[in-house]
Amino acid sequence: MTYKPPRVTLPIPSEKIDGQTVTFRPVRDGIDSEVSGIIQVIEDANGFNVNASYVVSQDPPQSHIYWFDQSEIDALARSLLKEKRRILIVDDDRESTHLVKILLERTGGYLVLEENDAARAYHSARDFRPDVILLDIMMPETDGGEVAAQIEADPELQGTPVIFLTALVTEHEIKAGLRIEGHQSLAKPINIPELINRIEESLPRTS
Known part of the structure; x- marks a missing residue:
């Protein structure tokens, strides 16, 4: 049938x-x-x-x-209708991305797409049109800097805020205002309340 x-x-x-x-x-x-x-x-x-x-x-x-x-x-x-913010997280660590997705979506304010293959990250961004991109720096084959460059070269995506996720810097350096390639960054392991603060700071202000 x-x-x-x-x-x-x-x-x-x-x-x-x-x-x-x-x-x-x-x-x-x-x-x-x-x-x-x-x-x-x-x-x-x-x-x-x-x-x-x-x-x-x-x-x-x-x-x-x-x-x-x-x-x-x-x-x-x-x-x-709640107009959730769309977040793309790019990291080759599947467990980490899935945990972040669960914790962000649990707040009710975000819709999160996981991408664990950096080589596909740009195309995922094109399809998903995120409000913010969370981007790991150290990934095999294609690193976060290359992905960010692809995003910035695309006229339709270049205004999308990027937050780098990295274990290469300390939380103290981040709080001191360290930026990587002009983008905000967040030290790993990720602190979810701090991540939410960074996401909200990155979003355009609405009147």
């Missing part, structure tokens, strides 16, 4: 949902843990279907498409 995705009514305009990166639980796939995916809105004469593709395996790479039902779409819309 052919699977028929749920028909849904969008509680907010489709352009406010389509293309958004969200965190969700694909419970009807038998997964009761949070995953991240990019929403795709499909419209036809009968209404809307909404899905997101999420990673189920890294080796080999494998993804799955999850179709949202009405209650899930309503919850996602409520979450998106």
